[in-house]
């Protein structure tokens with residue numbers, strides 16, 4: 241008998257990643273050798289195959305119950321999430337060993353990168369089927385898929401989401417306010433604190449005022465103030481409020497009869513002062529001025545302009561003239577007697593224009609005749625003979641012919657007439673040479689008064 245032929249095959253494989261080397265040896269015996277030793281019925285010829293985290297499916301020539309009989313072939317498969325390393329199919333050999341080994345190695349996805357302004361949490365770390373959910377920091381919103389899953393092939397589903405700032409900033413304006421205009425003004429100075437803006441994402445914000453600056457003078461009415469704010473991502477927020485300025489006003493003050501008012505500021509606003517002025521020949525009776533008060537009423541009582549009282553019973557011409565100083569102009573008319581034709585003609589013309597003379601603040605003094613039957617008068621009031629004599633001397637007025645002397649408010653002799661004058665001419669002269677600017681304006685306003 242030839243010696244038994246023993247073929248020894250060394251199968252060697254490297255288990256990837258483990259670094260260990262497994263030598264598996266088996267012998268294939270010739271039919272002649274140890275044939276009786278082979279037992280196809282032994283259910284435990286090889287040891288029971290097992291695979292951690294995997295499944296072994298065996299097919300025995302003798303049926304399913306004989307998992308480890310000689311010749312049984314087993315298919316190795318790993319559970320989900322595991323990769324098979326080694327043989328996927330092994331057989332129970334005559335050497336009582338399996339033809340190979342295998343094991344299941346857990347598969348992992350790569351470590352997910354962190355996203356700016358956000359984070360993620362995973363159900364099972366980076367293992368297969370682990371679901372990672374992304375969330376963003378307050379103020380940021382996710383763009384893209386919220387989750388990524390570690391897929392069976394150890395790759396992540398989807399792409400990394402990003403956290404972007406979509407939250408607008410917040411800004412709150414101060415409350416609207418009402419302010420009363422300052423006394424004597426039509427404006428009010430209003431101030432407020434600049435509103436603070438907040439944003440979940442940004443620290444520094446660009447707050448823009450649209451409207452008038454605080455601390456400045458605001459005009460009457462509603463002034464709208466707006467604030468706008470942008471964050472770094474150009475998200476916008478805005479607010480507005482109203483600064484209302486109220487000008488308190490008194491009823492318009494009526495001017496006095498025979499006088500007028502000059503008012504400060506806007507005439508009848510809170511704090512405005514109105515001064516009373518009386519026309520020439522009229523005197524103020526009452527307060528010089530009134531102030532518009534906060535409660536919209538005028539302080540003090542109305543003032544009247546009353547006719548100037550002329551004392552005709554004075555002893556001297558200068559005492560008489562003093563009463564007219566800076567108040568009235570004088571027209572002194574002189575004639576030799578009451579039947580003088582020039583006088584009579586002038587008298588007719590003057591009487592018709594009494595009102596016009598008054599408008600121009602002119603008082604007429606008549607001097608008639610010669611002593612002892614000489615008369616002097618202002619309207620119905622008779623003057624004393626010393627006064628008449630005084631006037632004639634001061635202004636060199638002759639008793640022997642008709643003449644008129646026009647005196648200004650300072651008592652200066654401004655013009656002389658020796659023939660009767662039509663009232664138009666007389667007024668025209670006064671208007672051109674004696675009235676000041678203000679008097680001329682007021683005369684324009686009241687020109688119709690005499691018609």
Ligand SMILES: *[C@@H]1O[C@H](CO)[C@@H](O)[C@H](O)[C@H]1NC(C)=O
Nearest residue numbers: 533534535536537538539540
């Ligand atoms: C307005 O106020 C003044 C005091 O400031 C007072 O004397 C006057 O009576 C008030 N007038 C009215 C109408 O309330």
Ligand SMILES: *[C@@H]1O[C@H](CO)[C@@H](O)[C@H](O)[C@H]1NC(C)=O
Nearest residue numbers: 576577578579580640641642
């Ligand atoms: C009046 O004066 C004139 C001179 O101007 C004279 O002729 C006349 O006689 C006088 N009449 C009277 C009544 O005195």
